[in-house]
Amino acid sequence: MHEYFVTQQLIKIAEDELKEIKPKRVLSIKVIVGELSGIIDESLKFYFDVLTKGTILEGSKLEIEQKKALLFCNACHEYFERTKDFLCPKCKALGKLTQYGKEFYIESIEVDDGDEN
Numbered sequence: 001m002h003e004y005f006v007t008q009q010l011i012k013i014a015e016d017e018l019k020e021i022k023p024k025r026v027l028s029i030k031v032i033v034g035e036l037s038g039i040i041d042e043s044l045k046f047y048f049d050v051l052t053k054g055t056i057l058e059g060s061k062l063e064i065e066q067k068k069a070l071l072f073c074n075a076c077h078e079y080f081e082r083t084k085d086f087l088c089p090k091c092k093a094l095g096k097l098t099q100y101g102k103e104f105y106i107e108s109i110e111v112d113d114g115d116e117n
C-alpha cells in the first residue's frame with residue numbers, strides 16, 4: 001500500500017510541473033528510485049497506470065531508474081556500493097548507511113507539445 005500514496009504524490013508533483021508547460025500529451029516520466037527507498041517497481045507501475053486514468057499523465061510511460069545504495073567507510077573515508085555483509089571492500093570495516101539509496105524523485109518528463117508535423 002505504501003506505493004499507492006507514493007504514486008499519488010508523484011502524480012501530483014508531475015501535474016504541478018505540467019501546469020506551466022501545458023503539453024498536448026505526456027510521453028514518459030522518469031523517476032529515480034533508490035534501492036533502500038522501500039518502493040517496489042512493479043507496485044509503482046501498477047498504481048501509476050491506475051491513478052493516472054483521467055489525468056494528463058494517462059497513457060504515458062513510467063520509466064524507473066534504480067539507484068544502488070552507497071555505504072560509507074569511516075576508516076577509509078570513502079563511499080562504496082552496498083555489499084552483502086556491509087563490509088568495506090578495501091579494509092573490511094563495517095560501513096554505515098548514507099542518504100544514497102533512499103532517493104525517490106522525478107528525473108525528467110518527456111512531453112509532446114504539438115509543435116511537430
Ligand SMILES: [Zn+2]
Binds near residue numbers: 075090092
Ligand atoms: Zn574501508
